Amino acid sequence: MKPDRIYILITVFTAGLASLAVELSASRLLGNVFGTSNLVWATIIGLILIYLTVGYTIGGRWADKSPYPTTFFKILLWAAFFIGLVPLVSRPILRLSAEAFDALNIGILAGSFISVIVLFILPVTLLGTASPFGLRLLLNDPAATGRTAGLVSAVSTGGSFIGTFLPVLLLIPTIGTYRTFLAIGGLLMLVALGGLWQAAGPRTVLRFVWMPLILILLAIFGVQGWDRSTQGMIYEKETPYNYIQVLELDGYRYLRLNDGQGMHSVYHPQEIDYHGPWEQVMVAPMFNAQFDPAGVERAAIVGLAAGTTARQLTAVYGAIPIDGYEIDPDIIEVGQRYFGMDLPNINAIAEDGRWGLEHSPYRYDIISVDAYRPPYIPPHLTTREFFQMVHDHLTEDGVMAINIGRSPEDRQLIDALGTTIDSVFSDVYVMDVPYSFNSVLFATRQPTRLENFYANYLAIVNRSDINPLLITTAQTTIASLQPHPAVSQVFTDDLAPIEWLTNNLVLSYLFTEGVEGLQ
Numbered sequence: 010m011k012p013d014r015i016y017i018l019i020t021v022f023t024a025g026l027a028s029l030a031v032e033l034s035a036s037r038l039l040g041n042v043f044g045t046s047n048l049v050w051a052t053i054i055g056l057i058l059i060y061l062t063v064g065y066t067i068g069g070r071w072a073d074k075s076p077y078p079t080t081f082f083k084i085l086l087w088a089a090f091f092i093g094l095v096p097l098v099s100r101p102i103l104r105l106s107a108e109a110f111d112a113l114n115i116g117i118l119a120g121s122f123i124s125v126i127v128l129f130i131l132p133v134t135l136l137g138t139a140s141p142f143g144l145r146l147l148l149n150d151p152a153a154t155g156r157t158a159g160l161v162s163a164v165s166t167g168g169s170f171i172g173t174f175l176p177v178l179l180l181i182p183t184i185g186t187y188r189t190f191l192a193i194g195g196l197l198m199l200v201a202l203g204g205l206w207q208a209a210g211p212r213t214v215l216r217f218v219w220m221p222l223i224l225i226l227l228a229i230f231g232v233q234g235w236d237r238s239t240q241g242m243i244y245e246k247e248t249p250y251n252y253i254q255v256l257e258l259d260g261y262r263y264l265r266l267n268d269g270q271g272m273h274s275v276y277h278p279q280e281i282d283y284h285g286p287w288e289q290v291m292v293a294p295m296f297n298a299q300f301d302p303a304g305v306e307r308a309a310i311v312g313l314a315a316g317t318t319a320r321q322l323t324a325v326y327g328a329i330p331i332d333g334y335e336i337d338p339d340i341i342e343v344g345q346r347y348f349g350m351d352l353p354n355i356n357a358i359a360e361d362g363r364w365g366l367e368h369s370p371y372r373y374d375i376i377s378v379d380a381y382r383p384p385y386i387p388p389h390l391t392t393r394e395f396f397q398m399v400h401d402h403l404t405e406d407g408v409m410a411i412n413i414g415r416s417p418e419d420r421q422l423i424d425a426l427g428t429t430i431d432s433v434f435s436d437v438y439v440m441d442v443p444y445s446f447n448s449v450l451f452a453t454r455q456p457t458r459l460e461n462f463y464a465n466y467l468a469i470v471n472r473s474d475i476n477p478l479l480i481t482t483a484q485t486t487i488a489s490l491q492p493h494p495a496v497s498q499v500f501t502d503d504l505a506p507i508e509w510l511t512n513n514l515v516l517s518y519l520f521t522e523g524v525e526g527l528q
Contacts, residue, residue, distance in 0.1 A: 012078050012207040017143050018164050023200045024085060024139030025168030026175070030193045031092060031136070032057045034176045035129060037186045037247070038099065056126055057133055064137015071138060072145035078208035081142045086201040086217055088135035093194030093224040095128050096187035132194075140165045177249050185247050191228045198224065244347065250337040255347050262347055264315045264340070273381070274315030276348040281324050281478055286412045286442050287317040288482045289449040290377040291325045293408035295483060296438060296457045300465035302326060302475065309373045309402070310334065311362030311390065312380030315343055316350030322375070325476045328354040332369060334362040363389055363398070372404045378411040386413070388505045391426060395502075396433045400454060409434070409452045414511070416446060420494070422510050423448055427494025438462075440489040448491070462487070 012020075035053050071080070144161045148154060172193075180189040198221055206214045243262075244255035254265040264274035275283040282288060290310075294300055305326045310318055313333030322331060331354055335341050338359035344350035350357065358365050362380050376399050380390050389395060399409050411430070413423050423439060427450060431437045434452035438459065441448045466483045469475045500507065 012082075012204050014147060016204060016207065017078070017081075017146055018160070020082070020085065020200050020204055021139055021143040021161055022164045022168035023197050024088070024136050024143075025165035026172035027088070027092065027168075027193050027197045028057075028061065028133065028136045029169040029172030030176045030180075031095075031129065031133060031172075031190070033173060034181065034186060034189050034193065037176070037181055037252075038096070038190075039126075052126065057129065060130055060133035061137040064134040064139075065141055067134065068138025069141035069145075072142040076145050078146060078204060079213070081139075081146060082201045082204040082208060083217075084135055084138050084142065085197060086205065086220065088132050088138075089194045089196075089198035089201055090220045090224070091132035091135065091194075092197065093191050093227060095132065096190045097227055099128055100187075181247055182249050188228055191224055195221065195224050195228075244343065246339060246343075248337055248339040251340065253337075253339060253343060255343060264343065264348065266340075274317040274344065274348055276315070276317065276320075278349070281321055282481060283317065284443070284485075285317075285445065286379065286447045286449055288321050288478060289412075289440065289442065289486065290318050290375060290379075290410045291322055291479055292462075292483050292486050293375050293377075293410045293451050294406070295462050295465040295486075296408055296436070296451055296453050296459075297406045297455060297465075298457070298461045300461070300468070302469075302479070304406070305329060305374045307331075307371055307373050308375040308377070309366060309369065309371075310377045310379070311366060312378065313344070313357060314340060314379075315348035316355060316357070317348070318377055318379065319355045320349060320352065321478065323352055323354060325479045328352070330354055330356065330371075332356045332358060332365075332371065332373075334358050334360055334365040336361050363395055366402055367398050369402060372402055372407065374404050374407050376403060376407065376409045378409065381412065381414070386507055386511075388500075388507045389502070391429065391507045392500045392502045392505050393429050393432055396430050396452070400433050400452075403454045405454065407454050411450050411452075413448045413450055414446055415441075415448050420448075421497070422507075423450065424495045424497040425500060425507075425510060426450060428497040429500045431494075432499050437493065439491045439494060440486050441491055443485065443489060450494075459490070 032053065035057070036050060039049060039053065068084075071084070140161055143165075144158055147157050147161065176189050176193070180192055184192065202214055202217065202221070205217070241256040241258040242254055243257045244253070246253045251266045256263045256265060260277055261280075262276040263272040266273055272285075275285065275287070277283075290308075294305055302325070306329055308319075308322055308326075308329060308331045310331065310333040313319065313335035316333065319331045319333055322329070333355060335344075335357060336359065341350075341357045341359055344357070362378070366376070378390060378399070380387055396409075403409065409430075411426065413426055415423055427437050427439065430450065430452045434454060435456045436453045436458075438451045438453075439448055440451075462483075466480075466487065469483075470480055498506075
C-alpha cells in the first residue's frame, strides 16, 4: 500500500517540527556549559542553517534518483535515530567541556564546542531532505507544481512553528534536555516507521525495529544524571530559562546556574556576610548627605536570584518591603526552599526585571541591578532608556547599585556602563569587590559628594543600633573605591554592544592573563 498524500504531508510536518525542536534543544544542550550569548546562538543557528541547506540540495537530487516513498521514510528513520544518539555521544564531550570551563581551559573548551556542533551534521542534514523529497513524491500534475511546492513549504513551516515551542515550554522542563532529544527522535521515528509500513510492508519495518528499541533503552538507562559531577550538589533542575544547581559545602549553600562560572546566591543559617557584591547594595544610600538608616523604607532588586541581597537588606534595615524581580519562577522556589528566602517582607515577582520595574507603582530608596547570566548582562538592562526608568522609580534620595564584571586590567565594560549611567544620574561612584572580577557602580539621583560617604561612615561606626554588617561593608567600600569611569560609549535601546565588549573582555583575559595564571 502506497502512503497517501495526507501521510506524506504529516511526515513533512513532523520533519519540520523536528528540525526546529533540535535547534532549540541544541541551544540548551550547549547553553548548560557554554552559556547563551549571542555568539553561541549565532553559531548554532548559522550551522544548523548550513546543514539544512546541504540537506535541501542532497534531498532534491536523492529524490530525483530514487523517487520512492521507501527511500523517503528510510532517510527520515536514520535522521530520527541520529537525533536520539546526540545526547549519548555528546555526554563525555560536555563533561570534559564543563570541567574545562571551570578551569578556564580555552583550548579544550573550544575543541569541545566544535565537537558538539559537528554532532548535528548528520541528523539535521537528513532532516533537510524531507521537504524536497516530499515535494517530489507529491508532484503528479506539472500544472500544480507551484501550488504543491507552496503547500509543502507551508506544512513544513507549520511543523517548525510547533517545534519552536514544544521543547522550551513542555519537553525540557518536564523530561530534561537529553530525553527531549529522544522524544523528538522517537516521534519522527514513529511517523517514519508508519510510512515505511505502508510503503514496503511489515517485513521491511522489522529490519529496523532495533532502532526504536535502542532509543527506549537510552531513555531508561542511558541518560541518567547530568554532565556535571559537581561536589556538594544537593539539587538540580532544568527550567525553560536555566539549568539550576544548589551546592552545599562546609555549611554554605550556593546557587549555580548554566555555565557555572559565578555563584548567584549564598546562604548560611548563622552567617550573613559573604564578602561579595551582594552586601555592597546596602551602602548605596550612604552616598547621600546625612544618611539615616531609618529613612530606607523600600527596595527593589532586578535579578533577585535566591535572595542573598534581600536577606542582607532585611538584616540591616529591618523588614522593609523588598520587590525582587526574577524571571525564572523555579529559582524563586529554590530560594524559598534552600536559601531562607521565605521572609514575609520579600515580594518575589517572576517577571523580566525591566518590564516588572517599569510597571511597579512604587518608588524605591534602593534599586539593585544584578541580573547577570555570566559573564553577560542582558542588553536591555544596560541602556540609557533602562537607567532613565530606574531613575524615575527612585525616591528623591534614591540610589541605584549595579554589579558589573571586569578583568584585572580591562575596565571597558565599567567605562561604558558608567558613561551610560552618568548620562541619566547626577553622580556615579565605583568600587571593586575584593578578590573577585566584580565591581559595583553606585548612581545617585541627587547631586552628591564622596565626602558624604566618609561622614556617614563616621556617624554610624560607633552606634550600637547599627548592624555590624553595614559598618564592615562600608569599610570595604571605602578601601576599594576606584576613579570615576573613563568616558566611553552611551548604550541605547537601539545600540548596546554589551556582548561584544564582554566577549573581548573574556577572550583578552583568557589569552593573556588567564591562560598564564592557570598553568
